[in-house]
Amino acid sequence: MLLRIGNSAAKRFFSTIYAHSSGQGKSGVAVIRVSGPKSIDVLKRLTGLKKVPLPRTAILRKFSNPTTGCTIDKGLVLFFPAPKSFTGDDVVEFHIHGGKAVVAAMLSAIGQVQNCFPAEPGDFTRRAFLAGKMDLTEVEGLADLLSAETEAQRQQALLQMEGHLGQLYKKWAEQLARCMAHVEAFIDFSEDDNIEDGVLEAVDKQVKNLMKEIQGHLSDGRRGEILRSGVSVSIVGEPNVGKSSILNTLAQRPAAIVTSQAGTTRDVVQVSLDLGGYPVQLSDTAGLREANDEVEKEGIRRARVSAEKADLVLLVASAPEIYRDSLQNMGFDDSIKKYLRKCDLEINPKNCIIILNKNDLLENDPSDFTTDLNVVHTSCESREGMNQLLKVLQEKLSLLCGEPSKECPTITQARHRAHIENCSNYLQKFLLCMEENHDLVIAAEQLRQALRNLGLLTGKVSTEQLLDLVFSEFCIGK
Structure with a gap:
C-alpha cells in the first residue's frame, strides 16, 4: 500500500x-x-x-x-x-x-x-x-461495533471488523487484477507471439462471472445498511384508531399523549427501540383526515412523508369499522384498500403490517374472514394481540435486516455501495468494449478504474500486484 x-x-x-x-x-x-x-x-x-x-x-x-x-x-x-x-x-x-x-x-x-x-x-x-493491521472495512466495522446498540448490530459489526467483508472485496480485487494483468500483457507482448492463445476470451468470461457475483451482492435489499442505521417504522392511520397507544405499548412507556379527542398527535413522535435484537426508529404520526387547522395540516403532511420514507409501515385501522364496511359493501380485502385510498396512502404490501385495533369492540369473529394481507388484530384496552404483533413485527425486521453471516457479508455503508456500483459500471463498459472490438487500451482502462474502486473500498490501491502477476504468470521473452 x-x-x-x-x-x-x-x-x-x-x-x-x-x-x-x-x-x-x-x-x-x-x-x-x-x-x-x-x-x-x-x-x-x-x-x-x-x-x-x-x-x-x-x-x-x-x-x-x-x-x-x-x-x-x-x-x-x-x-x-x-x-x-x-x-x-x-x-x-x-x-x-x-x-x-x-x-x-x-x-x-x-x-x-x-x-x-x-x-x-x-x-x-x-x-x-x-501500519496495515486493518483495512478500511475493518476500521468501519470497529466503529460500528463501538456504537452498536442491539444484538444484530453487534453481530454484523463484529463480522465486518473480523475482515469477512474485506476478504470478499480482496478476492474480487485479486480476480480483477489478474484479468487486468492479462490484458496489459496482451497489449504489450501479443505481437511477439509470447502470449498464450485465448487470453482475452478467458478474461471476458472471468469478468462476466465477476459481474454476476457483484450484481448479486448489490441486490441485497440494503439489509446491511438498514441494520446498521436502524429500521424506520412509521405508524399511520386515521385519527383516534389507537396509533399512539400502540407506540406506547411497544415502547413500554407513555412516550405519546393519549386522549379520547381525535387529532391529539400533531407532530411526529419518535422512539428508539430494540425489538428482538433489531434496532427500530418507531414514529407515531398525526391522524390522516381532511383538516382546516394549519398546524394539523402540517402534521398530516409530515405523517405522509414519514410513511413514504419508512422501511416498514404499521397501518392502524378501527377493526369494527373495517368489518362493518366489509359486511355491508365489498369484502374484507377491498375494505382495506378503500381505507388506504381514504388515507391517501400508497404502501408496498410487502413492507406493511395492517393492525386492526379495538378488537374488543368487534361483534363478529375475525376468523370468519380470510385475507391474503398481513393483518394483526389487537386491543390496546385489553392488550389482546400484542404478543402476535411483536412476533409479526420481528419477522418483518428479520426479513428487512437479514441475518449477519460470514458466508454472505452484506454492504453496510453507502460508501461501499457507491464504489461497488462504480466498479460494476466500469466492468460493463469493459465488456461492451470487448463486444464491439474497441481499442484494447480503452478496455484496459475500464478494468483499471473498476479495480481502483475496489481498492477504495479497503483503502489498498497499488500497482505492485499487477507487476507481480505479469512477471509470474506469463512467459514473456526468452
Whole structure:
C-alpha cells in the first residue's frame, strides 16, 4: 500500500500518543493507552522499571509522576512490542483505578514526557490502518461495533471488523487484477507471439462471472445498511384508531399523549427501540383526515412523508369499522384498500403490517374472514394481540435486516455501495468494449478504474500486484 501523509499528519503519526481508552466517567478500572517510539520511556519513567517487562504480561506496579516523584496510583502495566500490537508500534497500557482524579493525574504525568501528545479521535485506529493491521472495512466495522446498540448490530459489526467483508472485496480485487494483468500483457507482448492463445476470451468470461457475483451482492435489499442505521417504522392511520397507544405499548412507556379527542398527535413522535435484537426508529404520526387547522395540516403532511420514507409501515385501522364496511359493501380485502385510498396512502404490501385495533369492540369473529394481507388484530384496552404483533413485527425486521453471516457479508455503508456500483459500471463498459472490438487500451482502462474502486473500498490501491502477476504468470521473452 502506498502511503502519502502530509507534514502535520506525518508528525503526529511518528510521534507518541496517549489517551484514556476505556469508558468515560467514574469506573472500577480505567485503561490508558500509549503508542509510539517513546512508549518504553513512558513505561520506565512512570514505573521506575529498569528493564522492559515481558511482552503481554501484566505486572503490578506503583505509578509515579516523573517530575515530582509523587505516587499517583497502583495498578497493572502491560507492554506490547512492535509490530505485534494493535497499532503496529510499541504500545503500553496502564490499568488503573477509574476515578476522574486518578485518570487526570496519569494523563498529566504522561504528557510531561518529551514528544508525547494527547491522541486525537481515531488516532490509534488510524495508526493500525496505516501500519496495515486493518483495512478500511475493518476500521468501519470497529466503529460500528463501538456504537452498536442491539444484538444484530453487534453481530454484523463484529463480522465486518473480523475482515469477512474485506476478504470478499480482496478476492474480487485479486480476480480483477489478474484479468487486468492479462490484458496489459496482451497489449504489450501479443505481437511477439509470447502470449498464450485465448487470453482475452478467458478474461471476458472471468469478468462476466465477476459481474454476476457483484450484481448479486448489490441486490441485497440494503439489509446491511438498514441494520446498521436502524429500521424506520412509521405508524399511520386515521385519527383516534389507537396509533399512539400502540407506540406506547411497544415502547413500554407513555412516550405519546393519549386522549379520547381525535387529532391529539400533531407532530411526529419518535422512539428508539430494540425489538428482538433489531434496532427500530418507531414514529407515531398525526391522524390522516381532511383538516382546516394549519398546524394539523402540517402534521398530516409530515405523517405522509414519514410513511413514504419508512422501511416498514404499521397501518392502524378501527377493526369494527373495517368489518362493518366489509359486511355491508365489498369484502374484507377491498375494505382495506378503500381505507388506504381514504388515507391517501400508497404502501408496498410487502413492507406493511395492517393492525386492526379495538378488537374488543368487534361483534363478529375475525376468523370468519380470510385475507391474503398481513393483518394483526389487537386491543390496546385489553392488550389482546400484542404478543402476535411483536412476533409479526420481528419477522418483518428479520426479513428487512437479514441475518449477519460470514458466508454472505452484506454492504453496510453507502460508501461501499457507491464504489461497488462504480466498479460494476466500469466492468460493463469493459465488456461492451470487448463486444464491439474497441481499442484494447480503452478496455484496459475500464478494468483499471473498476479495480481502483475496489481498492477504495479497503483503502489498498497499488500497482505492485499487477507487476507481480505479469512477471509470474506469463512467459514473456526468452
